[in-house]
Amino acid sequence: MKKRLLLLLAVLFVGLQVWAQGTIRGKILDDKGEPIIGATVRVKGTTKGTVTDMNGNFKLNVDDGAVLTISALGMKSTEKSAQDGMSVKLASESRTMGEVVVTALAVQREKRSLGYATTQVKGEDLNQGQDRSALSALAGKVAGVNITNTSGSPGGGTRVVIRGGSSIAGNNQALIVIDGVPYDNGNVQNGTGADNLNNQLDLGNRGNDINPEDIESVTVLKGPAATALYGSRASNGAIMYTTKKGKGKGTGKATHATFSSNYGWSSLLMYPEFQNEWGQGYGGETHLEENWSWGRKFDGQLAPWGNVVNGVQKVKPYTALPDNVKDFFRRGKTWDNTFSLGGATDRGSYYVSLYNLSNQSIVENNNFRRTGIRFNGTQNLTDKLSATVGINYSKVKSDLFAQGQGNNSFYDQIYQTPRDIPMRELRDLNDPFNTLEGYYGAYTVNPYFVLENYKNQNNVDRVTGNVDISWKPVKWLTVLNRTTNDFYSDNVMQYQPKYTIDRPDFGVHTVENGLYSQANNVFQELNNDLMLSTTQTLAKDFSLSALLGHNVRQNKIRNNYGETQGIVINEFYNLDNTANFHNATNSLFLRRWVGLYGRLEFNYADYLYLDVSARNDWSSTLRHGNNSYFYPSAALSWVFSEMLRKTADLNDKILSYGKLRLSLARVGNDAAPYLLYSTQTKSALTDGFNNSELNFPINSNPGYTVSNRLENPDIQPEIISASEIGTELGFFEDRIKVDFSLYNNISRKNIVSVNLPASSGYTNGVFNAGKIQNKGLELAVTVTPIRTKSGFKWDIYGTYTRNKSKVIEIFGDVTELSLGGFNGMDVMATEGMEYGVFKTRGMQRDPNGNVVVGADGMPLLTSDAQYFGSYNPKWFGSLGTDISYKGFKVHALFFHKHGGYFYSRLKNIMEFVGSASTTSYNNREDFVYPNSVQEVSPGVYATNTTEVNAEKFWTEQSNNEMNILPATFTKLRELSVSYSLPKKWLKQSPFGSADFGFYGNNLFLWVSREKNEFGQRMNTFSDPEINGFGTGNVQGIEFGTVPSLRNYGVTLRLTF
Amino acid sequence: MKRNSVYKIIGLFTLVVLFGTSCKKFLDVNEDPNNISAENAKIEYNLTSSQYTIAYVLGNKYQELGGFLAQYWTQLPSATQYYDYDRYSFDGADANREWAQMYAGALRDLKFIVEKGSTDGDSNYVAIAKFLQAYTYQLLSDVHGDIPFSEALMAQDGNISPKYDAQADIYDGCVKLIDDGMLWIGSENARVPGAEDVMFQGDMSMWIKFANTVKLKLAIRQSGKRPAVAQALLSELNGVDFIGAGETAAVPFFETLGNRNPLYASILGLGVNNNVASKTIGDVLNNWQDPRAEFMFDGATFGAAGINGIVQGAAAAGGFPSTAPRTSVAETIIGATVPVILISGTESLFLQAEAKEMMAPGDGRAAYEEALVESMTYCGVDTAGMDLLLNANYSWDSTTNHMALIATQKWVALCGTQNMEAWIDTRRTNTPSFTPSLASTLATGALPQRIPYSSDEETANSNFPGQESLTKKMWWADF
Structure with missing residues (x-):
């Protein structure tokens, strides 16, 4: 050392x-x-x-x-x-030549000197579609970045994966850094976790706390070579946001003020297709207590509906209500304002912004609010000493609706509503027909009751900041000390009423005991970096920059969770309001690191650059002896156009810019805390059903059990190796620009939690085992077909990304690992396959691929689970255009993901209850499963002629294969039209500039038109992007998930 | 700024670096504050945990499975929850949770008690743990067949893929666990468990009875397959005490939410009691006007003939009217504070009756009658009712096939209180002889003889022997 x-x-x-x-x-x-x-x-x-x-x-x-x-x-x-x-x-x-980008540790560098791929997006380009997530707004703008929005709830999750991710079971999302402050992107859960289908919330991820209006620019660092100085934490790439600073130095105007405002509306992007021919009931008969639509064909005659209440029953014409589900939703509204002040003098600069976003969601009682204040200041204290301070406070307050299949998820219910039930008429909960027992459905709860009485609240208070002190003791040396802090408290409260429903005529006696829970999570990360840097000219045309740094980092997460199981006084939500015990837990996770790093950059004649960097980390989570790890990287950049210009007579009218990149890097990564030693945990027993938990202590006797995780004191750091080659080209004075990369990342000694057979005494153990590879290519092209002197400019740009992941090894004999999912449907990492494949029991098929049916004509299921493709797209790309003339600007961006699959619970449940259009197949008459065969003797198959009853087929087939749908889609991600008033018009006004416009994001969705064996389009159900399991590695599962939204509105921007 | 100052800066940097990196203490924060470390663990907590874990599995999933397979219970016609049980359609995934709770939970904790108890001289704890190990391994083996035993629970020693032992070897091993356990009892200075022993509160004489009864059960179960071994074990047991009349090895549950009987809690969670009386037991109880019927089933839902039994599997077979009359399982059976019984006095007395009858035909009578009285007493039946049954319907003299009488009456007596034990034993005695569920997916006439292994085991254990056919008999029933 x-x-x-x-x-x-x-x-x-x-x-x-x-x-x-x-x-x-x-x-x-x-x-x-x-x-x-x-x-x-x-x-x-x-x-x-x-x-x-x-x-x-x-x-x-x-x-x-x-x-x-x-x-x-x-x-x-x-x-x-x-x-x-x-x-x-x-x-x-050339514009390309001079681009300065933010690299690791917030060091600004000339893009041309970098031997690895980076993409910079300006704040104004990021915000063209007014996407209120600074992460999601990147979609389609940067090649190699795979962005998935998990749901349509405001503040919902956004998963950002660059180049496929490096870990089998760990975090695969990019690091977010704002002005040098590593910004936590946690996906906080309520007390019960993302995979609890009975109580599921999309609380979003903390990366979305950023105010997009504060962003000056964002640079995406795509590979380990780019992020090597950050070490392990950025092994999945990094997104470096730079916020606005005070400007206008030397203009004589001390203060610049900007006010920008958006007002927008939201509606559901995609409704599933319903059938409108059959009504409530089953067996072709009407049953007024049912949520099934397997009843009679509609005949338009007056017919009774609902319960008999006080001897009265309502009547209505027996017809389909095609929009009854649509009627449940309203138009969402979002209003978002930012006011900022900034200025700069020779002595320094400042920027202050105030921000507020308030949203009313597409259903009642659900709102989202985000408020923020930012201060950025720089002061030159002496000519050798300067200080930069950034402070940001943000607050998120939201009332959310639950998703999944729990009692608190109305969303699961509304799609199960019979096709003739008038949703709006269920709204008035005081109407005796709409009370818990008066409600028509015997087995379901009025969704408006759920909306009114089940509440989920999320409150986040977050302070981030940095203090940078820069000292130039001598002119060739800069000493920079940067202290950063990221601190937030994230509280989730859940309120569930207690009630009883007695419907003895249907054998229903439901007792809900009520619940109040509170999850208080406190997160803190402190960082201190001390860096020395210098640039030296060694000889003519040969210079050297060097950087030496030291990092100390601490990360602390405290989770406190309290829950009353059963409340005494109804609708009084306090942890004390229980006759039973309080389920309370708390935990603390503390990790520390010390790092030492350095970088040398050799520059030959401004066209050949070599970067060599190295870092050594010491981590608290590994045993002494294993806890120090070293990793080097090297990157070469050759700006051959510059060389040709200098050495030959390059015609830069044709090739205006040309650069070749080459990099090799290695990063190490430590383990999660507390994996090394054996512990005993409090016993907790459940059979998987709600309320089945046995909680200790029982009658004052505590119960502790040997942890189910086998301790492993010998865990070593995991190692990720990356290589990359790429080029950046500009032709015809940058009218055509191309950025192309090929990369190959291999991650070894992955720290993987492997399932052990319980008979070994443990159900899992953590080992250095996994190996995963990601290979891919990225292409970004910009073409400017028209650029006139009069100011007319037309740009077309596009990106194309192809990533192929391959799980090479899991652990010894273990060849697969479940990343999660739900009972009967796993998302897997399996040796030899792409990452994230679905695994479930499928339909038996003969050697020709025809479905094998049983004696009753129903498809037979395979006895073992099969694989059904990955949630990852084969490729994704975007195509956009910008047209500007004088003050007018039109912007459109299409985004396409190709290939991959998703699981649709909506299809499953809507076919089961008979509300999906797919269930009108063959006019609901008995049918032969298309192209099916029967096994007449072992291995001998004959064409099947056995018909199956339609209702039996759709309600009894338990076959998840039919619910795995192609995930291909195209979205009109962004469309905006804006106009800047000519400056001369504003001369008499207090405004420096005034812009206004219309915007839309997620405006249109086109899903795959692929058909199944029934000749039906497979995805008539939902946006393939949504996912009920948060932003972790389990993706592609729609399970009563909040649907995605279309957003559009007007925007105004004034400067003073 | 002169070179001097430069050195100062470099020096300062070096200092910071050295301070940061040499300070081992700074990085020494990896001790888990959220759980008890192995050094601070107390075997008391593991004892409570293991007893409740065994009870949780036995009293919930196993109680439900046993209820269907011993043809006490069938699916409520207006719901579908247990269709798979009546269809005999089990897959390995169904067994995952309980398999893990037993091995990585109860058995792992019992092993910890044995290890730490031996080191610390807590010999009574060691004895109890060994008895419970024997009970649990036998139970798991009687449900699944061959299971990991000799190499089980050895991941810490590097064996993460234990082999599966033959059932005969497991039975021998369980006997040895009991014999070993007995040797640990008696040390005068050793402390005795208190309230943390939720079964017997440290009453070691009860634990000795428990162990003897488990050994008796091990002997009787293999008496058909290995008569000589069984005889030898029975003679070892000559004169010892067993769990007797008025005694039960049971784990208690309480009214507090989260401390309730697991089957009750689980069913409560669904809001609907999906279990109704099967015609198989219903007819028997009706025919003999057995007064225990009202303990086992909800009298309020009886019809004119008594229990409205539904043919086993009728609802799951389809086409059954959802409004057909049915009789629910009583709250005395599925109630919040109903204990989970590991061994009852009734079961023990039936075992003793069988043992005595085996040694000397005719000798079983006294224990048989005691067993019946014990069962009736447990069900709150008054003396008149008992006399009626003992002297007429269930009398020793009503038949010459006393082994079948014992088996039948044991099956009736265990209804609702020890469903799993009843199913295990009917697979040995084939008494009563069941007609398969109407919804059966097995070959005509076939009955399930085992529950498939956990599918997690299948994927994670490289020594997994493969799933057995559902209809393959247990080793002890295969003769």
Whole structure:
């Protein structure tokens, strides 16, 4: 360790020289008069030189009469004679050349020097569709980034996976960093977890707390090479947000104010297709207590419906109500305002923003609110010392509806409503026909009662911030200390009333004891980075930048959960309001790391760059001896267009920019805390049904049991290796730009929790075992077919991403691992297969692939579970266009995911109750399963002619294979039209600028039209993207999940 | 700034680095504050946990399975929850939860008690743990057949794929566990469990009776297959005490939510009692006007002839009217505070009757009659009712086939209180001879003889022997 340190220090000193001549000062500006950071100022014919600071200033010792060569990225180089107080304006060159991006540790670097893939999106481009999730807004804008929105609830989850992810069972989502502050993206749950189908909430993920309006730009770092300095935490890539800073230095105007406002509406993006021919009942007969639509054909005659209440029964025409489900929903509304102030002087800058978003969801009593305040400030304390401070407070308050199949999920119920039940008439809960016992359904609860009485609340208070102190003790050395903090409390409250329903005529006696629960989660992460950096010119055309850093990090999560099982006074929600015990748990997870890292960047003639970096981490979660891990990376960038320009006579009218990238990297990752030692846990027994839990202590006797997880003191860090090759090209003065990458990531010694046979004494154990590979390609192309002097500009751009994952190894004889799912349907990591395959019992088939049916004509199920494809798309891509002329701007973005599958519980349940259009197959007459065979003797199959009763088929087939649907879809992700009022019109007004427009996101959805054996379109049910299991590795399961939304509205933006 | 200062900066940095990295203490925060460490664990807690875990499995899933397979209970016609039980359509996934609760829960904890108890000199705990191990292994084996035994629970020693032992070896092993356990009792200084022993509150004489009764059960169960072994065991048991009249090895449950009888809690969760009387037991109780019927089933739902028994599996077979008259299972059987019985006095007396009859035909009478009286007493039947049955309907002299009489009456007596034990024993005695469920998916006339192994075991254990045919008889029934 010490040796390594000395080596790094030695490198730092290389080329160290001290000058002693007269000093001149100067400033380098771009063609707009903004200072250029990092411009190179060199004394012609010598190796002497410097770079400009944050304000574009430089100081240099020169001899009299010296000539300076001034160059900066994206700017045409120039030569000027040295003069104190000189100010040089550089003309701009290719846009691509000068791009500066944010890299790991929030270090700004010239994009062309990077040997790995990065993509930068400007805040204004990010927000064109007014998607109120700064994560989801990236969809379709960056190749290689797979974004999935888990549900349509406001504040719902967004999963972001770059290049397929590196872990079999662990986190696969990208790291989020805001202004250097690692920003937790947790997916907090209520006390019972995401996979509890009886009590499921989509509480979203904390990455969505960011206010999109605060974002100046976002850079996506795609691979381990790009993020190596962050170490293990960024093994899945990183999304680096940079928030707005005060601007306008030198304009003489101290303060700039901006007000932006959106008002939008939401509606359901996709309804399932219903049948409208048969009504309530079963067996072709009417049964007024049923939620089945297997009754009589509609005849339009007046008929009774619902319960007899006080001797009265209602009548209505017996006809289908095609919109009865639609009637349940209302139009959602979102209003979102940001007001910001900012300014800058020579001494510093500041930016303050206030933000509020309030949303009324598409169902009653469900609202979402997000409020935020941000302050960013920079102050030059002396000419050597400056400080940057960023503080952000955000608050999320939401009332959510549950999903899944629990009593608290109305969503599961409304699709099961018979086709002739007038939903709106169930609304008035005081109507004796709508009370718990007056309600028509004997086996279901009025969904409006659920909406009114079951509540779920989420409150998040979050403070993040950073303090950066930058000190330049000597001009060639910068010392930066950055302290960051991310702290939030995330509380989830659940309220469930107590009630009894007696319907003795149907044998129903339901007792709900009521529940109040409170999950208080506190998260804190502290980071301190101390970095030394320098840039040295070693020889003509050869310079070196070096960075040496030290990191201390602590992560602490505290979860407190309390629950009353059964409340005494109804609708009084307090943990004390129980006759029984309080189910209370608390836990603490504390982890610490220490890291040491360094990077050397060699620059030859501004066209050949080599980056070498290394990091060593020490982690608290591994045993001494195993807890130190080292990982290096290297990246090469060759801007061959620049070389050709310098060495040959490149015609840059044709090839304006060309660069080749090559990188190799390795990162290590530690384990979760507390896996090394054996423990005993409080016993908890359940048979899987609600209320079946046996809770200790029982009669004051505590029960503890040897943990079901086998301890493993020898866990080692996991290792991820990545290689990447890519190119960036610009043609015809950047009218065509191409960015292409190929990558191959292999993650080894994955820390995997493997299922053990319970007969070994444990049900699982954590081992270094798994191996997973992700290979893929990314392509982004921008074409500008028209760019006129009059200001008309037309851009077309697109991205294409293809990732192929392969699980190479799980553990010894264990060849598969369930990532989760529900009973009878697992999402698996299986050796030799793509990651995330569905596994369930399917239909038996003969060697020709025909379905084998039994003597009753029903498909026979295989005895073992089979695999049915992965939730991951084969490829995904986007196509967008921007047209601008004077103040007008039109933007459209289509997004397409191709291949992959999802499980639809909606199909399952709607076919079971007979409300799905698919159940009108063959006019509900007996049918022969299409192309089916019967096994007449072992291995001998004959064409099947046995008909099956339609109702029996749809209500008794228990075959999940039929519910796995193709997930291919295309969305019109964004469409916006905006207009900027001409400046001259505003001269008399207080406004500097005024923009207004219309926007929409998720406006249209086209799903796969693939047909099944019945000749029916398979997906007539839901948006394939939604997922009931949160943002973890279990994806592609729609299970009574909140549907996705179409959003559209108007926007206004004023500056003062 | 001079070079001096530069050195200072470098020095400072080095200091920070060295401080951060050399400070081992800073990183020493990996001790789990959320659970008890193995060193601080107390065997008292594991004893309570293991007893409740056994009771949870036995009194919930096994009670339900046994209820259907011993043809006491069948599916309520207006619902579908237990169709698979009446269809004999079991798959391995059904067994996962209970298999894990027994092995990774109860048996793992009992092993911990044996290990820590031996080290700490808690010999009474060791004895109790060994007795419960014998009980549990026999139970699991009687449900599934060959199971991991000799190599079970050894993951800590590196064996994560235990082999499956033959049922005969498991039976021998269980006998040895009981004999071993007996040797641990008697040390004067050893402490005795208190309230944490929820079965006997540390009454070691009851534990000795429990162990003897388990050994008796092991002997009787294999008496057809290995008569000599059984005889030898019975002679070892000559003169010892068994669980007797008025005694039960049971785990109590309480009214408090979360402390309720697991079957009650589970059914309550669904809001509907899906269990109704099967015609098989209903007819027997009706024919003999057995007064225990009102303890076992809900008298309020009786018809003119008594229990409205539904033919086993009629609802699951389809086409059965959902409104047909039915009789529910009584709250005395599925109630919040109903204890889960591991061994009852009744069962023990029937075992003794069979043992005595086996040793010397005719000798079983006294124990048989005591068993009947014990069963009636447990069901709250008054003396008049008892006399009626003992002297007429169920009398020793009513038949010459006393073994069949014992078997039949044991089956009747265990209804609702020890369903799983009843199903296990009817597979040995074939008495009564059941007509398969109407909804059976097995070959005509076939009855299930076992429950498939946990499918988790199938995927995770490389020494898994494969699923057996559902109709393959247990080793002890195969003669």
